[in-house]
Amino acid sequence: MSTAMQLPPSENEGYSLLPQHFPGNELLGPYADLIRAMDDEASDYSDDELRAIYWTIALENSFDHNRFAESLPGFQMATYGFANPVYEESGR
Secondary structure, three states, X not given: OOOOOOOOHHHOXXXXXXXXXXXXXXXXXXXXXXXXXXXXXHOOOOHXXXXXXXXXXXXXXXXXXXXXXXXXXXXXXXXXXXXXHHHHXXXX
16 A cells, blocks of 8 residues: 655645645735745745745635634634645545
């Protein structure tokens, strides 16, 4: 059985589940300019990995902007990210 840890990023189909474009500045929130300025320093990451990082930031900004925590009784914390079905083996 393969896991994402064993697959090169080019063969990891989990990235195909994300939108194929990068999120716009409005979704990246107040840190958009800082994030875009760091693009040159992120050369160690593939475009797919960067896309996953950017969409994770957009997910966090959406959660915060829409104040979802206020509507969840007993809410204490949130984590953000995307489960990869290749690695998690639950998406098939």
